[in-house]
Amino acid sequence: xxxxxxxxxxxxxxxxxxxxxxxxxxxxxxxxxxxxxxxxxxxxxxxxxxxxxxxxxxxxxxxxxxxxxxxxxxxxxxxxxxxxxxxxxxxxxxxxxxxxxxxxxxxxxxxxxxxxxxxxxxxxxxxxxxxxxxxxxxxxxxxxxxxxxxxxxxxxxxxxxxxxxxxxxxxxxxxxxxxxxxxxxxxxxxxxxxxxxxxxxxxxx
Numbered sequence: 001x002x003x004x005x006x007x008x009x010x011x012x013x014x015x016x017x018x019x020x021x022x023x024x025x026x027x028x029x030x031x032x033x034x035x036x037x038x039x040x041x042x043x044x045x046x047x048x049x050x051x052x053x054x055x056x057x058x059x060x061x062x063x064x065x066x067x068x069x070x071x072x073x074x075x076x077x078x079x080x081x082x083x084x085x086x087x088x089x090x091x092x093x094x095x096x097x098x099x100x101x102x103x104x105x106x107x108x109x110x111x112x113x114x115x116x117x118x119x120x121x122x123x124x125x126x127x128x129x130x131x132x133x134x135x136x137x138x139x140x141x142x143x144x145x146x147x148x149x150x151x152x153x154x155x156x157x158x159x160x161x162x163x164x165x166x167x168x169x170x171x172x173x174x175x176x177x178x179x180x181x182x183x184x185x186x187x188x189x190x191x192x193x194x195x196x197x198x199x200x201x202x203x204x205x
Contacts, residue, residue, distance in 0.1 A: 001086055002061025003029050004130035005122065005162060010040040012161035018044050019051040053077040057084065057158070058116075064089040064098065064105050071112035079115040082151045084158075085175070086122040088182045095187065097179055106145065106175035119146035119155045120175035124182050125164060126189070128196035133163035140199035141167045143181070145174035167202060 006016055010033045018026040026044040033040050045051040052058050052074040060070045064087040085106035089098040099105060110118040121144045125133075133140050142164035146152040156166035169178060181200065189198055 001127050004127040005059060007033055008130050008162040010037055010042055015041040017051045017055050018042065019048050048073050049077060057082045059084045059086065061086060063087065067109055068112060071109060075113055078113050081116055082154060083113055083116045083118050084155060085109050085118055085120045088123050088179050096183060104175040104179050106172055110172060117148040117151035118172060119144060119151050120172065120178055121155050121159055124178055124185065125199050126196045129199050132197050135197065135199060138201050139165045141165045141201050143167050143169045143178050145169045145172050145178060147172045
C-alpha cells in the first residue's frame with residue numbers, strides 16, 4: 001500500500017519523503033518512481049523521526065500491530081500534523097477485526113497521537129486499485145473519516161490526486177464501519193475471484 005500510494009502521489013507532483021526499515025526497498029521504490037516520472041520530487045530518509053519531522057502529512061503504511069511502535073517514535077514531531085490511518089486491524093483469518101466494536105484502528109492511533117489530526121483513508125481500497133482506480137467505467141470511491149474538517153478536506157485532495165473519488169463518511173468513529181467494510185470486501189474478493197481489483201461505489205441521483 002505504501003508503494004502504491006507513493007507512486008500515484010508522485011504523479012500528482014507531491015513531494016515525497018520515503019522511509020522503511022529496509023533501506024533498499026525505499027531506494028528501489030524511489031528509482032522506480034523516478035524512472036516513470038523523472039520530474040518526481042522523491043527522497044529517501046534515514047529514519048521515521050526525521051521523515052515525520054520534515055513532512056506536513058504522515059502516512060504510516062504499516063500493519064495494525066506495528067502502529068503503536070511507530071506512533072511512539074513519531075509522536076514528538078507529529079504535533080498538529082495530519083496522520084492518515086490506512087490500516088485495518090484484521091484477525092489472522094481475515095474474516096473479522098481484532099479491535100472491540102466500540103473503537104477502531106484509527107481511533108486508537110488518535111489516542112496514541114493526541115496532538116495530531118488522524119484521518120482515516122485508503123483502507124477500503126486494495127493496492128491493485130491504484131493501478132486501476134476506474135473499474136467498469138466508474139471511479140472507485142475512497143471513504144474518509146476524521147474529526148478535523150480542514151484535515152479531512154486536505155486528505156480528500158490527496159485521495160483525488162491518487163485517482164479515487166473521495167467520500168467523506170463522518171467523524172473518526174465512522175472508521176469502525178469503514179474497517180468492517182474492508183473485511184467484507186476481502187471476503188467478496190476471495191469468493192468472486194476479483195484478483196485484488198475491486199472497490200465500493202456509492203450510486204446516487
